[in-house]
Amino acid sequence: MAFDVTDAMSAVRPFRVEISDHTLEDLHNRLAQTRWPDQLPESGWGRGVPLDYLRGLAEYWRTGFDWREQETRLNAFPQFTTEIDDQTIHFLHVRSPEPNALPLIISHGYPGSIAEFIEIIGPLTDPRAYGGDPGDAFHVVAPSIPGFGFSVPVRKTGWAMPRITRAFAELMDRLGYERYGAQGGDIGAGITGMLASTQPEHLVGAHANTDPTAFILLGAEIPIDTSGLSAAEQDHVTRLQKQFQPDAKGYLQIQSTRPQTIAYALHDSPVGQLAWIVEKFKEWTNPAADLPEAAVDRDQLLTNVSIYWFTGTGATAANFLYESYHSDEGWVPPSDVPQGTAVFNSDPILRRLLDPEHAIGHWSEFERGGHFAAMEEPDLFVGDIRAFFRDLR
Numbered sequence: 173m174a175f176d177v178t179d180a181m182s183a184v185r186p187f188r189v190e191i192s193d194h195t196l197e198d199l200h201n202r203l204a205q206t207r208w209p210d211q212l213p214e215s216g217w218g219r220g221v222p223l224d225y226l227r228g229l230a231e232y233w234r235t236g237f238d239w240r241e242q243e244t245r246l247n248a249f250p251q252f253t254t255e256i257d258d259q260t261i262h263f264l265h266v267r268s269p270e271p272n273a274l275p276l277i278i279s280h281g282y283p284g285s286i287a288e289f290i291e292i293i294g295p296l297t298d299p300r301a302y303g304g305d306p307g308d309a310f311h312v313v314a315p316s317i318p319g320f321g322f323s324v325p326v327r328k329t330g331w332a333m334p335r336i337t338r339a340f341a342e343l344m345d346r347l348g349y350e351r352y353g354a355q356g357g358d359i360g361a362g363i364t365g366m367l368a369s370t371q372p373e374h375l376v377g378a379h380a381n382t383d384p385t386a387f388i389l390l391g392a393e394i395p396i397d398t399s400g401l402s403a404a405e406q407d408h409v410t411r412l413q414k415q416f417q418p419d420a421k422g423y424l425q426i427q428s429t430r431p432q433t434i435a436y437a438l439h440d441s442p443v444g445q446l447a448w449i450v451e452k453f454k455e456w457t458n459p460a461a462d463l464p465e466a467a468v469d470r471d472q473l474l475t476n477v478s479i480y481w482f483t484g485t486g487a488t489a490a491n492f493l494y495e496s497y498h499s500d501e502g503w504v505p506p507s508d509v510p511q512g513t514a515v516f517n518s519d520p521i522l523r524r525l526l527d528p529e530h531a532i533g534h535w536s537e538f539e540r541g542g543h544f545a546a547m548e549e550p551d552l553f554v555g556d557i558r559a560f561f562r563d564l565r
Contacts (some may be wrong), residue, residue: 239478257339261316275310277343284522353376353379377559515535516548
């Protein structure tokens with residue numbers, strides 16, 4: 173299926189990631205000149221990212237991490253930009269060699285980017301090459317959310333989830349896909365759910381990945397109904413809430429109320445941006461991992477951070493939460509589109525809360541993994557997507 177380009181306003185343009193030598197040198201110089209704070213003894217991770225850990229990771233970012241290698245990996249995927257609603261939308265569009273592949277739009281979350289998908293695009297688009305069934309192949313479309321990665325600059329306010337969902341629906345239409353699946357986690361899960369509600373005539377299925385941390389953190393924003401739980405189950409939910417609230421919600425409160433204030437630190441200091449993101453990879457990945465790089469590949473993590481730094485989107489990504497909290501657009505009604513959920517770092521209480529009637533036809537739980545499932549457990553992640561969509565093609 174070819175691109176459907178009917179006029180200049182809907183043009184789809186090829187894109188390559190090309191970070192200049194000057195920009196790369198500036199990053200290295202800023203890292204070398206970091207003014208490091210003191211740290212109280214025996215603080216651990218309880219007060220934030222430990223000094224010794226971050227210094228070591230920043231030094232590896234400066235002297236050991238090979239951005240050019242990662243840039244080459246990113247550019248191995250066909251990338252494009254297009255203008256939708258006066259906003260540049262960047263996206264990967266990787267066509268499968270299998271003629272009957274199902275189009276699939278995958279949406280990332282925060283603090284993520286297209287770097288999350290480096291390890292899963294090959295198996296999704298070309299399962300035959302990875303020992304899978306060619307009948308499970310997808311044409312993958314992976315957009316960068318406006319204000320994230322290469323979907324910049326953001327020219328207007330109001331880019332909350334409903335507007336993003338409309339833009340992504342327009343993107344799939346512009347690419348000529350009339351029938352497709354959707355997948356996402358975190359913000360991407362919300363986009364996927366909205367696509368199911370607003371585009372039911374086009375969507376064959378909506379698959380979301382989640383984890384206990386993400387759900388409990390949003391408990392104040394999406395009220396948790398525990399009325400149907402036993403006393404023991406209610407106590408379990410309370411313990412989870414005390415574990416993750418309010419300490420772990422500092423970023424959420426700042427970015428949803430004063431994103432411009434934190435923007436200066438994220439935009440000016442690469443170590444500030446690194447700490448802001450890496451803390452989430454420590455708190456939201458599988459708790460069995462002592463350090464973020466024990467849960468995800470260190471170079472893939474730094475590729476994600478580097479994209480934020482080079483594009484200056486630490487600031488604009490922070491604005492997404494502000495837009496979401498101040499949007500006048502309400503949530504859309506539930507959809508009849510088939511739903512699938514994959515829970516990583518599973519906790520049995522989640523289904524009792526999210527799907528007490530077992531209305532979600534496909535529900536998978538995995539002990540391993542966490543919030544960044546595509547990076548933490550790519551094989552499990554790909555396998556569940558294949559399984560969910562297998563009967564929906």
